[in-house]
Amino acid sequence: MDINRIRQDFPILSHTVYGKPLVYFDNGATAQKPRCVVEKIVEMYESFNANVHRGVHFLSQAATDKHETSRITVQKFLNAKSPSEIIFTRGTTEAINLVASSFCRAFCKPDDEILITAMEHHANIVPWQLQGDITGVKLQVAPINADGELMLEEFEKKISERTKLISITHISNVLGTVNPIEKIIEIAHKHNIPVLIDAAQSVQHATVDVQKLNCDFLVFSSHKIYGPTGVGVLYGKEKWLNAMPPYQGGGEMIASVSFEKTTFNELPFKFEAGTPDFVGTTALATALNYVSEIGIDKIAQYEHELLEYATERLLAIPKLRIYGNAKQKCSLISFLVDGIHPYDMGMLLDKMGIAVRTGHHCAEPLMRELGIDSTVRASFAFYNTKEEIDVLVSGIERIRKMFE
Numbered sequence: 001m002d003i004n005r006i007r008q009d010f011p012i013l014s015h016t017v018y019g020k021p022l023v024y025f026d027n028g029a030t031a032q033k034p035r036c037v038v039e040k041i042v043e044m045y046e047s048f049n050a051n052v053h054r055g056v057h058f059l060s061q062a063a064t065d066k067h068e069t070s071r072i073t074v075q076k077f078l079n080a081k082s083p084s085e086i087i088f089t090r091g092t093t094e095a096i097n098l099v100a101s102s103f104c105r106a107f108c109k110p111d112d113e114i115l116i117t118a119m120e121h122h123a124n125i126v127p128w129q130l131q132g133d134i135t136g137v138k139l140q141v142a143p144i145n146a147d148g149e150l151m152l153e154e155f156e157k158k159i160s161e162r163t164k165l166i167s168i169t170h171i172s173n174v175l176g177t178v179n180p181i182e183k184i185i186e187i188a189h190k191h192n193i194p195v196l197i198d199a200a201q202s203v204q205h206a207t208v209d210v211q212k213l214n215c216d217f218l219v220f221s222s223h224k225i226y227g228p229t230g231v232g233v234l235y236g237k238e239k240w241l242n243a244m245p246p247y248q249g250g251g252e253m254i255a256s257v258s259f260e261k262t263t264f265n266e267l268p269f270k271f272e273a274g275t276p277d278f279v280g281t282t283a284l285a286t287a288l289n290y291v292s293e294i295g296i297d298k299i300a301q302y303e304h305e306l307l308e309y310a311t312e313r314l315l316a317i318p319k320l321r322i323y324g325n326a327k328q329k330c331s332l333i334s335f336l337v338d339g340i341h342p343y344d345m346g347m348l349l350d351k352m353g354i355a356v357r358t359g360h361h362c363a364e365p366l367m368r369e370l371g372i373d374s375t376v377r378a379s380f381a382f383y384n385t386k387e388e389i390d391v392l393v394s395g396i397e398r399i400r401k402m403f404e
């Protein structure tokens, strides 16, 4: 991969902050956008702006065509069987809320269980708790070991006849752990339990093939895979989506409405009430085509090199401790340096032009498990370089000396 050429595709990467070249290591929170994505958004508003699905006029049909072609791009990207299995949402969070609400209403009774892991993002905890208040479902939580890996045997022991769904992150946004989802799906299906994969941190780093995985649901956010904010994807097997009631009511999701009774549209529209973000979905398709052209496998390989380099260099810093040492790990590193509060570290790195994330990373239960409140997290994308990692390392060294 020609990183210098790739970096030129991302206008923001040549910016400076506080007079220093920007080193952007907050990709786990949101990724930067290539020029083609930004240009697609402008093109959509300048040349194709009209409401989709409803109009007979030229522009409406053109916008609809763009939006539905984007659905096919997503279908192909995930290797789903049919575009009807691709539901556009506002993001991972809304996609999990959709499944939690519709799945629990259709299939759960009081004291049924949803099995998650100790490393989930709040987006894969709270929607189930909200459903607990309505349908009486309860959370079961599978533990992790000291390296931040899921304990598979303990995980299987948590499965019972009350387990109705297993909902698990593919890659932890705090630890970088890559969960053995193939194995988990196999175990779950042995017990006839469907599986939802939170792929918010994985589709941009690894090839995800929903038919090969045989997962029942999979969700991700456009903004983390170089697409625009405000758009996300729910993949669901047709048999589940057909059996689940609509999530929200409104235009587009209906077949016919009267004051007495409403019937619902077919998939995928049954789950897409209101005007969709057709500009966003079209720009997401542009982002997916962009990364596919580079090749997710190539991206993964290069990011792994960055991870190995950064791990080695960071571990050489005295008093620095990395949280998350799974054998299968993705390109992000959470760390703490003894005697330096992560917020101080984050703010001082910022003054050097280095953007990292500090805090609990929307995973408070995991933080409690680790016995800490927060970490500093550097998360790498394929446009990052070893030179930027060197800048981070010398920044941390400088800050460490200031605190000595």
Ligand code: PMP
Pocket: 028, 029, 091, 092, 093, 094, 121, 123, 124, 169, 171, 172, 173, 198, 200, 201, 221, 362
């Ligand atoms: N799950 C994981 C693993 C995440 O990292 C995130 C984003 N930090 C989410 C869910 C939520 O994604 P979004 O805010 O885009 O809905």
